[in-house]
Amino acid sequence: xxxLAHRFREPSVIPGFGITLxxxxxxxxxxxxxxxxxxxxxxxGLGFSGFIxxxxxxRAMAAYGLSFGAALVAALVNLFFGTLVAWVLVRYRxxxxxxxDALIDLPFALPTAVAGIALTTLxxxxxxxxxxxEPLGIKVAFTRLGVILAMIFIGLPFVVRSVxxxxxxxxxxxxxxxxxxxASRLQTLWLVVLPSLLPALISxxxxxxxxxxxEYGSIIFIAGNMPGQTExxxxxxxxxxEQYNYAGATAIASVMLIISxxxxxxxxxxxxxxxxxxxxx
Amino acid sequence: MQLDIQSVSKRFGDFQALRNVSLSIDSxxxxxxxxxxxSGKTTLLRIIAGLETxxxxxxxxxxxxxSDLSARHxxxxxxxxxxxxxxxxxxxxxxxxxxxxRKQRPSKGTIEAKVRELLHLVQLESMGDRYPSQLSGxxxxxxxxxxxxxxxxxxxxxxxxxxxxxxxxxxxxRRWLRRLHDEMxxxxxxxxxxxxxxxxxxxxxxxxxxxxxxxxxSPAEIYDHPxxxxxxxxxxxxxxxxxxxxxxAARIGGLAFPAGxxxxxQDQPGIAFVRPHDLGISAEGSGGIPVSxxxxxxxxxxxxxxxxxxxxxxxxxxxxxxxFDALKxxxxxxxWARPVSVRAFLEDGxx
Numbered sequence: 001x002x003x004l005a006h007r008f009r010e011p012s013v014i015p016g017f018g019i020t021l022x023x024x025x026x027x028x029x030x031x032x033x034x035x036x037x038x039x040x041x042x043x044x045g046l047g048f049s050g051f052i053x054x055x056x057x058x059r060a061m062a063a064y065g066l067s068f069g070a071a072l073v074a075a076l077v078n079l080f081f082g083t084l085v086a087w088v089l090v091r092y093r094x095x096x097x098x099x100x101d102a103l104i105d106l107p108f109a110l111p112t113a114v115a116g117i118a119l120t121t122l123x124x125x126x127x128x129x130x131x132x133x134e135p136l137g138i139k140v141a142f143t144r145l146g147v148i149l150a151m152i153f154i155g156l157p158f159v160v161r162s163v164x165x166x167x168x169x170x171x172x173x174x175x176x177x178x179x180x181x182x183a184s185r186l187q188t189l190w191l192v193v194l195p196s197l198l199p200a201l202i203s204x205x206x207x208x209x210x211x212x213x214x215e216y217g218s219i220i221f222i223a224g225n226m227p228g229q230t231e232x233x234x235x236x237x238x239x240x241x242e243q244y245n246y247a248g249a250t251a252i253a254s255v256m257l258i259i260s261x262x263x264x265x266x267x268x269x270x271x272x273x274x275x276x277x278x279x280x281x
Numbered sequence: 282m283q284l285d286i287q288s289v290s291k292r293f294g295d296f297q298a299l300r301n302v303s304l305s306i307d308s309x310x311x312x313x314x315x316x317x318x319x320s321g322k323t324t325l326l327r328i329i330a331g332l333e334t335x336x337x338x339x340x341x342x343x344x345x346x347x348s349d350l351s352a353r354h355x356x357x358x359x360x361x362x363x364x365x366x367x368x369x370x371x372x373x374x375x376x377x378x379x380x381x382x383r384k385q386r387p388s389k390g391t392i393e394a395k396v397r398e399l400l401h402l403v404q405l406e407s408m409g410d411r412y413p414s415q416l417s418g419x420x421x422x423x424x425x426x427x428x429x430x431x432x433x434x435x436x437x438x439x440x441x442x443x444x445x446x447x448x449x450x451x452x453x454x455r456r457w458l459r460r461l462h463d464e465m466x467x468x469x470x471x472x473x474x475x476x477x478x479x480x481x482x483x484x485x486x487x488x489x490x491x492x493x494x495x496x497x498x499s500p501a502e503i504y505d506h507p508x509x510x511x512x513x514x515x516x517x518x519x520x521x522x523x524x525x526x527x528x529x530a531a532r533i534g535g536l537a538f539p540a541g542x543x544x545x546x547q548d549q550p551g552i553a554f555v556r557p558h559d560l561g562i563s564a565e566g567s568g569g570i571p572v573s574x575x576x577x578x579x580x581x582x583x584x585x586x587x588x589x590x591x592x593x594x595x596x597x598x599x600x601x602x603x604x605f606d607a608l609k610x611x612x613x614x615x616x617w618a619r620p621v622s623v624r625a626f627l628e629d630g631x632x
Binding site: 177 | 330351366425
């Protein structure tokens, strides 16, 4: 038994490995693993061909496309704006900075339905912004653009809060060194600052992305929910549930879960590979 | 390159970091800015580099005013105390950085050859593919130096370059820096608060204090003839003796030493400075200050004595091992301390 334990982990002076790992696994199992396995079990009830037919019909495929595609666009937009916001919050001192800092987290706290309704009101053809955009031929509410907009709203804090602490820790000396070596401001940003932020940028991006994929509340108000057009995958799941098609709902959920997990896993490995290269482990 | 600093002042909020500082540094000289923290030495270095803008005054490179030139265009090599290496780049890429960001970027082969040459110079040829985190402190600082030298700087500026290293590495690196400087003949300025470092490495030492320059001179001049009480106390251990200054002489306990500059003094209170190794100790009554031995500490070849003089005065003396053995002194024994030479100042710091 002890031999096995020793092979299982490196000896460490920090006590409590057994109990902490036990609690961790128990919590993870109860909250995450058991519900998820129930999900897959339910989906398996469809049989292989039934699963394929339900999970990959044209309506579902369009929904995946929209959910993951829009989430990708939203995460990219957030990557840019979120980094900019973090930069402003860290690098400059101005009146109302604390207030702005506190506002960043609001999308975390706001019930997403409220955000959805607010965005819809603003961007509807007769809304405050929509009224200006409509004559220009830009439709936001009830289109895919609306979906992306809602996803941007809920994803922004993830990027800001990932990048901000890393940016705060970045020594100004490194930038001064680059300047004294003849680098322009742009070169310093591109070659020195951004690469240092890369791990934080990646994790912020990943968080914003998966959050957007799973988002439901705010999007259904602004999306219009046209099957095959502006219908997101989580909504499709709800629709199937309302039709008492539990197996169908779990089939779609399984596909979403697997895609998300694979993406997160790849991002995680990428992060780890980069880190280990830099730290020479 | 000839470097001139003309009446530079700099203030950070309420703190006057530099007040009206002027300094000329000759081409090929290696100058140490020596002073306690907060004396303005690093600010001065950063102003030379263009990393800080002076409130008034100018910086001249070769007679040309560069005050309005940004750090990017000054072509100075700056070495930071904590190296400031680019962590995500290999050693090679770090050194090549200054060449790669040039407007007229040299060819790949030229960069490669130049970087190899510099890595050879700093004795890190085999480390080109490593990342900074895989190097020791001394190696990192050498990478930082190679990186700064890559741009063929007009002047090399080093901010406490060895401050973060342990004693052994520090000693090695500073000899090595001196050799490097002699080989390359580059004008260099380095900041330090370590007097030993300044005296050992520099051609000329500039002592800074409270945002001003206290004294400029060769290491020997600074050590042998400190201009002010501050420098006396800053440069290593020193004994302070209360004296009376009277008609060109400093009087202590029946002894009188010549004190130039005080010919007109009439029995004024003063302070005399005596270095521990300038204090002669004898057992027989031969005149001097009566003291008793508190204790003696053997430090390698020398012995440091702590003595108690009259009026609870504590004196420190340094003897060679053989001189101490000949003395056959034991704690509590009465001895005589006789300064070989003293330097006296008026009590209020005047000369």
